[in-house]
Amino acid sequence: MVIVRDITETKLFLDLLQQQERQLKAILNNIPGSAWLKDNESRYIAVNEPLLKLFNKKLEEVVGKTDYDLFPPDLAQKCIDDDREVLATGKRKYFEEFSVNPDGSEIWFETIKTPIHNENNEIIGTTGIAYDITERKRIERDTFNALKKERELSELKSRFVTMTSHEFRTPLATILSSAELLEYYSHKWSEDKKLSHIHKIQSAVNHMTSLLNDVLLIGKAEAGKLEFNPQSLDIIQFCSSLVEELQISTTEHQIIFQAQYQNLIVYLDEKLLRHILTNLLSNAIKYSPQGGVVRFDLICQKDELVFVIQDEGIGIPKLDQEQLFNSFHRASNVGVISGTGLGLAIVKKSVDLHGGQITVDSEVNRGTTFTVTLPLNS
Structure with missing residues (x-):
C-alpha cells in the first residue's frame, strides 16, 4: 500500500x-x-x-x-x-x-x-x-586633558604675574628710592651713608636676581631640561658649610646640625642638593619665631641618606599640604611673610631627579618636619 x-x-x-x-x-x-x-x-x-x-x-x-x-x-x-x-x-x-x-x-x-x-x-x-565608541572616548579624554592643561597653564600664568608684581615691587622701590636719594643728596652725605644706600641697591638687585633664577630653574624643570650630574661629595662637610652660611644670615635663630659620621663620601648632584637643603632650611628659619631652633639631622641607613629638617614655626594647614609642591602655591597662613611659592616646587623636582622621596609632617602653630630620602649612590 x-x-x-x-x-x-x-x-x-x-x-x-x-x-x-x-x-x-x-x-x-x-x-x-x-x-x-x-x-x-x-x-x-x-x-x-x-x-x-x-x-x-x-x-x-x-x-x-x-x-x-x-x-x-x-x-x-x-x-x-x-x-x-x-x-x-x-x-x-x-x-x-x-x-x-x-x-x-x-x-x-x-x-x-x-x-x-x-x-x-x-x-x-x-x-x-x-x-x-573607543575612539570617541579617546578624543573626549584628550580634549578634557588639553583643556585641563590649558586651565592649569592659565592659572600658572596668573600666579606668576601676581608673584612677580608683589615680590619685585619692594626691591624695585628700594632701588628707585636709594638711587634718587644718592642723586639729590650724595654731595651732602658722608661716605658711610653713601655706601649704605649702595648696599641697599645691591641687596635689592641680588634679591631680584635670586627670584629670576628660581623662575628660570622651575621653567627648566617643567620642560624636562634640568640636568642631573652626580659627583663624589663629602656630604658631612657640605652640610656643615651650608649650615654655617645660613647661620651667618640669621642672628635670631639657631640651626643645630647633627650627623652620624664626621666624613662620608657619596655620589649626589651638588647643585640640586644645595637647592633642596637651602630652600628647606631657609623656610624653616623664615617661618619660625624669633629665637626658634631649627634642627637638621643627617642619617645614613642601608643604601639611603635621610635629611630631616624640623622647625618650631607656624606650620602648614592640611589643605595646603596637598598642593605644597605646586609652583607658585603658598600656604594660606603665611600672612605678610614674603615668598615666591617656587622653593618647594624646586625642592620636589630636585628630589625626583635623584630618585628620592620627600614627605612632610606639620601641625599649625606647632611646627613642620620635612624628611628627604635620597639613594646613596644615585
Missing part, C-alpha cells in the same frame, strides 16, 4: 522560515555594530558577525548561552541586570559600558537594549546593539 501526502504547504512554510532566517541574518550583519537577540531568560538566540568577532567565538558557542557562559561573573551579572530592567519596564535602555580586550587594551561601547514584543504585545525577549 502506498500513502501519498501533499507536503507543499509544509515545504512552503520551511522555505519561508529559511528565507526569514536569511533576512534576519542579513539585517543583523549589516548593522554597524555588535547586535544580538535574547529570549526572556537572557539566552542568545541570534547574533551578528561583529559580535562573534568581538567574543572571538563561533556561532554555536554563543547561541543558547547566557552571559554567565561568556563573561566574568561581575560583568555577566551587570548584563543580566540590564536585560531584566528592560524586560520589567518594557522601556528602551541607553548606556555606556567599559570593557577590556584579551590583549589588555581598553574598549568602550554605547549600548542600546530594546524589548521584543509578540503579536499579542507580550515581551518575549530583548534585542541589543553595541557601538564601539
Whole structure:
C-alpha cells in the first residue's frame, strides 16, 4: 500500500522560515555594530558577525548561552541586570559600558537594549546593539586633558604675574628710592651713608636676581631640561658649610646640625642638593619665631641618606599640604611673610631627579618636619 501526502504547504512554510532566517541574518550583519537577540531568560538566540568577532567565538558557542557562559561573573551579572530592567519596564535602555580586550587594551561601547514584543504585545525577549565608541572616548579624554592643561597653564600664568608684581615691587622701590636719594643728596652725605644706600641697591638687585633664577630653574624643570650630574661629595662637610652660611644670615635663630659620621663620601648632584637643603632650611628659619631652633639631622641607613629638617614655626594647614609642591602655591597662613611659592616646587623636582622621596609632617602653630630620602649612590 502506498500513502501519498501533499507536503507543499509544509515545504512552503520551511522555505519561508529559511528565507526569514536569511533576512534576519542579513539585517543583523549589516548593522554597524555588535547586535544580538535574547529570549526572556537572557539566552542568545541570534547574533551578528561583529559580535562573534568581538567574543572571538563561533556561532554555536554563543547561541543558547547566557552571559554567565561568556563573561566574568561581575560583568555577566551587570548584563543580566540590564536585560531584566528592560524586560520589567518594557522601556528602551541607553548606556555606556567599559570593557577590556584579551590583549589588555581598553574598549568602550554605547549600548542600546530594546524589548521584543509578540503579536499579542507580550515581551518575549530583548534585542541589543553595541557601538564601539573607543575612539570617541579617546578624543573626549584628550580634549578634557588639553583643556585641563590649558586651565592649569592659565592659572600658572596668573600666579606668576601676581608673584612677580608683589615680590619685585619692594626691591624695585628700594632701588628707585636709594638711587634718587644718592642723586639729590650724595654731595651732602658722608661716605658711610653713601655706601649704605649702595648696599641697599645691591641687596635689592641680588634679591631680584635670586627670584629670576628660581623662575628660570622651575621653567627648566617643567620642560624636562634640568640636568642631573652626580659627583663624589663629602656630604658631612657640605652640610656643615651650608649650615654655617645660613647661620651667618640669621642672628635670631639657631640651626643645630647633627650627623652620624664626621666624613662620608657619596655620589649626589651638588647643585640640586644645595637647592633642596637651602630652600628647606631657609623656610624653616623664615617661618619660625624669633629665637626658634631649627634642627637638621643627617642619617645614613642601608643604601639611603635621610635629611630631616624640623622647625618650631607656624606650620602648614592640611589643605595646603596637598598642593605644597605646586609652583607658585603658598600656604594660606603665611600672612605678610614674603615668598615666591617656587622653593618647594624646586625642592620636589630636585628630589625626583635623584630618585628620592620627600614627605612632610606639620601641625599649625606647632611646627613642620620635612624628611628627604635620597639613594646613596644615585
